[in-house]
């Protein structure tokens with residue numbers, strides 16, 4: 001990776017992870033210490049059912065960020081696509097049951113609620129998914145920190 005590519009990657013990472021902060025020596029997401037303030041956006045169509053393969057993730061843009069959508073035999077899930085460790089795409093991870101393993105360094109996340117399986121204090125954002133007809137829709141649901 002040349003330097004300009006590295007700088008561009010860094011900007012991209014920081015832009016997407018503005019809500020992630022470093023405190024007390026570990027990474028955690030702004031939504032885990034928020035209490036009451038929930039912001040709910042509108043559902044966005046992210047594709048057709050046939051665009052999503054069962055047992056695998058697919059990254060889609062939602063409200064300006066990438067979201068990993070997972071289709072299981074009878075349920076749909078969506079979490080932030082960006083791994084909080086070093087930014088790999090969680091949609092490209094290995095899915096087993098309700099867990100996805102990051103393709104770069106094997107951190108494991110629950111696709112149901114975004115919890116990091118190895119450190120439940122940390123989690124990535126979780127999104128709502130619904131299917132209407134042939135369309136798959138995703139809505140961001142974030143919790144902001146109280147002042």
Ligand code: FES
Pocket residue numbers: 083084085086087088102103104105106107
């Ligand atoms: S980038 Fe995901 S575990 Fe390292």
